[in-house]
Amino acid sequence: MQLSSVTESTALDLGHVETLEEIQTVSCEVKSEPGFLSESACTEEGSVPLESANILEAAEHDFAPPSFLKKVDPSYLLTPGESAHLQCKIKGSLEIQVTWFKNNKEIRESNTYRMSFVNSVAVLDISDVKVEDSGSYSCEAVNDAGSDSCSTEIVVKGLFLQSLPASFLVKPENQQAVPNSMVEFKTVLKGTPPFAIKWFKEDLELVSGANCFIGIEGSTGFLTLYSVDVSKSGHYTCQVSNDVGSDSCTATLLVTGVHIYLFCVALILSVFCRALYRSYK
Known part of the structure; x- marks a missing residue:
């Protein structure tokens, strides 16, 4: 002064x-x-x-508090042995102190963790990641005027080696129905979600619309058929899959009452024909 x-x-x-x-x-x-x-x-x-x-x-x-011009990427998906490079850019009045945390615990410099803060860019490098390196990571910037932070999630895919392939805990049952009724096939799935489900009639894939609805709620998959008729009789196959496998099963639908309907039509025609024949005699 x-x-x-x-x-x-x-x-x-x-x-x-x-x-x-x-x-x-x-x-x-x-x-x-x-x-x-x-x-x-x-x-x-x-x-x-x-x-x-x-x-x-x-x-x-x-004298401005720190804030992030560019935050660290929101998530990282890695495989064991890879390296992670976390980077963010910070603005604010000097001097800014930068600290990195894993699951709210401060990270110390080591052979695994390397940290730097140069030209307003904060970096955390993690080498040779392992399953136990998965977690929530955050960067905190502090000066005398205030503080700010940003965070990311690191997932090492080794965590999912125990994932189970999709399969059926309960398979859909064979069903019978009368014309113009509604039919619903249900199945209970097992394995590691999320699941993807498809339904087929014979070899034709079905799509939700005016005639049917395909859905999945939690581990329950279903196919709803509206106002069935004789043409809906046949084999229905459910195919389920996830990231590690798939499975399929088939159920049969028989629309009954068709023979009775045809018999009634034939009987009416027969009576009509007889009456017509007698009128000509």
Whole structure:
């Protein structure tokens, strides 16, 4: 700091102020005449004179808390032995302290973890990842004006080596139905979700629409057929899959009552034909 003097006034040049505390601890005494103390120039330690309020206001404006210009990627999917490179860019007034955490526990520099903060870019490198390196990672930036943080998830695919292939715990049952009724095939799945499910009639894949609905809720898959008729009779196959396998099973639908319907039609036609024949005799 430098005290400079001019003809009728005295100014204190604060120069480059690193922190607000430096401004707030400045005190001065200026004598306008020998033996007399200027009221407007005196301050108590820890306070700022009214004339210097604009200096403090400007310093507070310039002294910015850290924030992230670019956050670390939201997730990383890795295989054992790969390396992870976590990077983010931070802005704010110096000096900024950067700390990395795994599952809320501070990470220390080691052969596995390498950290740097150069030119506003914070980096965490993890070498030769293992299953136990999976977890939640966060970067925290702190200065005297505030703090900010961002986080990401690292998943090492070795966690899913025990995933089970999709298969059927309960298979759909064979069904019979009468014309114009609704039919629903249900199946209970097992394995590691998420599941993908498809239904086929013979070799034709079915799609949800006006005639049917295909759905899955949790581990239960179903096929609903609306207003069935004789053409809906046949073999229905359910195919289920996940990331590690697939399975299929088949059930049969028989639309009954068709023979009775045809018999009634034939009987009516027979009666009509007989009546018509008699009318000509």
